Amino acid sequence: MDLNTVLSQLEPDNEEEVEKLLQQFNRENIHTFSFDPTEETLRIKLCQSVLTALGMQMQPGCQRTCLETLRILSRDKRVLAPVATKEGVLILGAMARLRAGEEDEEQEEEEEGDDRRGSREHVQSEAEERVVVEALKCLCNVVFNSPAAQQVSVEVELAHSLCARLRAAREWHHEVGLFTLRLLFLLSALRPDVRAALRREWHAVKLLTEVLEHTLDVRWVGPYEAARPEPQGPPMPAEDNERAMEALKALFNLTLSEAGGEEDDHQFRLVAAILRHLLMLKTETEEKTEEAHSHAVNLLNNLPVTCLDVLIDVPVQGGQEKYGGKNMDVVQVLLDFMEKRIDKGSNYKEGLTPVLSLLTEGSRHHREIRRFIKAQVLPPLKDVKIRPEIGTTVRNKLVRLMTHVDMGVKQTAAEFLFVLCKESVDNLLKYTGYGNAAGLLVARGLLAGGRGETQYSEDEDSDTEEYKTAKPFSINPITGHVEEPMPNPIEEMTEEQKEYEAQKLVNMFDKLSRQNVIRPMGVRPDGTLAPLVETLCDPHDDNSGSDSD
Structure with a gap:
């Protein structure tokens, strides 16, 4: 439908004609709306x-049709000027029943005091409910695409109105709750000042924790322990999963910067306990389950590492004596999730590094977690004839990542294995070989060996008899495996031929050095690389840099 035709026939005071005209426009453009630059003025x-x-x-029917049209138009950020005003945001807020900028304190206290009296939050008919949903969708588009609308949203305290809705009602229709949470996520992602106000003034971390608790049907059996879901129970409904994902994304934004205090520590531990419950749940599809686990991992990375003990400290459900009586079920889930992400073979930066970072920090600060993961990832070596990066075990896959082209992925994988080895260079080289570990050792200044700064408990020797037998003789420290003996190329040479080849090699190195193609390097006593000349000089010799008489 031609925009000129729509504008010429659109008469706001004729409700029936407006609805009929816009319905036709919506049908024609809902999936194929094109942003023709020549029609920008007409769209405005x-x-x-x-x-x-x-x-x-x-x-309500006409309101919904108008909002659908506005939602289609709001995909184009260039035409949002009329909507990205205080008047525009207030109109959409009123359509969404948010009452943005209109609440007085007495009225708000009344609504919060008795949820059943918050009748404004309950939609009276299905038609009115669709109006609320469409208005929320419009607000999501407008806020996402317009910085001006974001500023107006701050001025009218739209985020506060969203919190009031989440606080006053628990049994909203799925889409009303979903897009309320999504709008809150967008505001917290795009405006740091809103993020700070949500956390400090409106206690949104606690509020969203309660939303998650309600959505996931968490039943507490201990201070930070949720009742274990039934193994044969039904999967989490798709709608509950969708709302939980939006709440998790908003919580991620609000926990980007940690705050101190006992109250925050208690709140973070509650979040960790709910995330443990979520990680043990299954959804209707494997893909949705993986998405839920991904959001849980991202949020766990934001929590203080001291809160991670909540993941394994569940004595009511029993534990494993081998690991201090701690329950390692959720750690196994995280390991399985990590391996799935490795096997995908793509998007390692966003998909894999968060779970690697989480497992690394958990292993560094919690001995039981490290011991359990090491038993799964770095079991005692038996077959030392195969290179560490060749094979299908988790260790093989992680060692391959140590030479990945992405620097972040490479460093995260290497750091994870290093922590499992208690930051011991010798142990790391045993499992990975010097060639794979060189990048980490250079970055850490550990080429000369030694340990990292973190203190670890002493475990008993985990070397197998096969490894102890092979180690003194034929394990190549560079490749980390036993190599077949190679024939000696100079065995049948005469002394003259050996001298000629040696001189030829010296000349080649000299030429490359003079042309700055290579620069001979050595290792300082502190384990860092330096030009070979510097490493050979005696720092206590006053004449080391002068000519001799």
Whole structure:
């Protein structure tokens, strides 16, 4: 439908004609709306006309049609000027029943005091409910695409109104709750000042924790322990999973910067306990389960590492004596998730590094977690004839990542294995070989050996008899495996031929050095690399840099 035709026939005071005209526009553009630059002015005018119509008293059906049109138009950030105003945001807020900028304190206290009296939060009919959902969708588009609308949202305290809805009602329709949470996520992601206010003034971390608790049907059996879901029970419904994902994303934004204090520690431990419960749940599809686990991992990375003991400290459900009586079920889930992400073979930066970082920090600060993971990832070596990076075990896959082209992926994988080895260079080389570990050792200044700064408990020797037998003789420290003996190329040479080849090699190195193609390097006593000349000089010799007489 031609925009000129729509604008010429659109009369805001004729509700029936407005609804009929816009329904046809929506049908034609809902999936194929194109942003033709020549029609930008016309689309701006259409936005203004639709907004004017929404400001009038109309039936829910016409309101919904107008909002659908506005949602289609709001995909184009260039035409949002009429909507990205205080008037525009307030109109959409009223359509969404958010009452942005209109709540007084007495009224808010009344609503919070008795949820059943918060009748404004309950939609009276299905038609009105669809109006609320469409208005929330419009607000999501407008806030995402318009910095001006973001600023207006701050001025009218839209985030506060969203928190009031989440606090006052628990049994909203799925889509109303979903897009309320999504709008809160967008505001917290795009505006750091809103993020700070949500956390400090409106206690949104606690509020979203309660939303998660309600959505996931958490039943507490201990201070930070949720009842274990039934193994043969039904999977989590798709709608509950969707709302939980939006709450997790908003919580991730609010926990990007940690705050101190006992109250925060208690709240973070509650979040960790709920995330443990979530990690043990299954959804209707494997893909959705993996998505839920991904969001849980991202949020766990934001929590203080001291809170991770909540993941394994569940004595009511029993534990494993081998690991201090701690329950390692959720750690096994995280390991399985990590391996799935490795096997995908793509998007390691966003998909794999968060879970590697989480397992690394958990292993560094919690001995039981490290011991359990090491038993799974770095079991005692038996077959030392195969290179560490060749094979299908988790260790093989992680060692391959130590030479990945992405620096972040490479460093994260190497750091994980290093911590499992209690930051011992000798242990790391035993499992990976010097060639794979060189990058980490250079970055850490550990080429000369030694340990990292973290203190670890002493475990008993884990070397197998096979490894102890092979180690003194034929394990190549560079490749980390036993190599077949190679024939000696100079065995049948005469002394003259050996001398000729040696001189030839010296000349080649000299030429490359003079042309700055290579620069001979050595290792300082502190384990860092330096030019070979510097490493050979005696720092206590006053004449080391002068000519001799």
